[in-house]
Amino acid sequence: MAERQARGGILILGGGFAGAWVARLLGKRGRESTIVNHENFMLFASLLPEAASGSLEPRHVVVPLRMMCPRSDVLVGHAGTLDTSGQTVQVETEEELITVGYEQLVVAFGAVARTLPIPGLKEHALGFKSLEDAIRLRNHVLRRLEAAAAASTPGHRRRELTFVFVGAGYAGVEALAELHELVHDALRFYPELAQERQRWLLVDAAPKILPEIPTGLGDYAAAQLAKRGIDIRVATTLVSLEPHAATLSDGETVPTSTLVWTAGVRAHPRSRGSACRSTTAAA
Ligand SMILES: Cc1cc2nc3c(=O)[nH]c(=O)nc-3n(C[C@H](O)[C@H](O)[C@H](O)COP(=O)(O)OP(=O)(O)OC[C@H]3O[C@@H](n4cnc5c(N)ncnc54)[C@H](O)[C@@H]3O)c2cc1C
Missing domain, CATH: 3.50.50.100 (FAD/NAD(P)-binding domain)
Incomplete structure (x- = not known):
């Protein structure tokens, strides 16, 4: 399994509004970080209805994380097991499983749809x-x-x-x-x-x-x-x-x-x- 350290010791899980803004603001204060996110962009969710209707192009409702957070390393993948005593997170990328070490951890996974047990x-x-x-x-x-x-x-x-x-x-x-x-x-x-x-x-x-x-x-x-x-x-x-x-x-x-x-x-x-x-x- 590959190993690496989060840039600047700061690992941010989730690159949505919260995670991306933390990384950006840290960057403005000279701090580096690593963002782990499913995509290499931050979704501007409030514009999703316009993307669905076609009044906005899909590419106009996302912000590339590398552009928004130039002092951050972006790791596209799924954050899995967290070892809090060893201070590592396993990240599954398209290619491999990587163990990422950190000193400080930010968890910003956002929300999931609320579903109910309705048949069908x-x-x-x-x-x-x-x-x-x-x-x-x-x-x-x-x-x-x-x-x-x-x-x-x-x-x-x-x-x-x-x-x-x-x-x-x-x-x-x-x-x-x-x-x-x-x-x-x-x-x-x-x-x-x-x-x-x-x-x-x-x-x-x-x-x-x-x-x-x-x-x-x-x-x-x-x-x-x-x-x-x-x-x-x-x-x-x-x-x-x-x-x-x-x-x-x-x-x-x-x-x-x-x-x-x-x-x-x-x-x-x-x-x-x-x-x-x-x-x-x-x-
Ligand atoms: C259609 C729609 C319209 C909205 N309109 C508005 C609005 O007008 N105004 C407003 O204030 N809010 C609006 N919201 C709500 C707003 O989008 C959320 O409050 C905001 O996105 C929350 O930010 P977040 O960073 O907590 O989560 P998110 O933005 O959801 O980001 C979480 C990120 O974490 C990633 N992630 C999750 N699990 C993992 C994992 N295991 N490994 C790696 N990555 C992971 C996700 O892929 C995602 O990129 C809207 C939401 C929707 C769906």
Whole structure:
């Protein structure tokens, strides 16, 4: 197994907002570090909806870590076992397993999507957290238009033009609004679908959308969405999901091939107590 020391003795696990900023600010004070991250860029997650709709190019929603943190060494890979007594972390790169030694450790793994044990959710829902998710969602939605254009029955067409978003926080509302625009624009090129009605549902368990912002603003956003024909279902949850149907707690089963899960995040499981599986903790 290869071995190396973190540059300047400082090892930063995770190169998202937190990790990359720590490295950058340390760099401005003349301190070097090593960042371990799954990608060689920091994702600007608040622009993911624009990347999904195509109003921004994917490369414009990321910042290369080597550019942002010129005093840091970037190691692209997955941080695995942490040995706190030996002060090392094992990093799995595409090529090999490397043991990286450190004097000071920063753990900045971020969050993971919060999922619930809803039948079919894991198998059939689309996530919206990474750049890969955004590109996948865009491709999926555009494929639904092709599926609708090729469909031979009105029910099938309607199903392909029905889009359900579960979770009406920033991510869900912005993603829905951007994709709604994308579909609206793209449908100009599908004359066979000109008379078809699209259906967009925004579902949330809370009594209103965007609970994290002042009520006036949330109400304004809800009114704007309603004006565009978005069906807002608050105080409603997803009960089960199949490849072509979503059942909601209000009793309706919605025929759809698209359900986007944007119902929040929780702390990365490896951020609690220690970065990774800690050999010290296990001992
Ligand atoms: C669609 C969307 C829109 C958002 N909009 C806003 C907004 O408008 N305003 C706002 O303030 N916040 C917004 N957020 C939230 C914001 O993105 C997060 O709060 C922020 O990214 C958290 O920063 P972080 O560094 O803790 O985690 P992250 O930015 O998630 O970074 C964690 C990094 O660690 C890496 N990592 C994890 N595990 C490992 C491992 N084992 N080995 C190596 N690397 C690992 C990940 O790949 C990732 O690069 C949005 C989030 C999403 C998903």
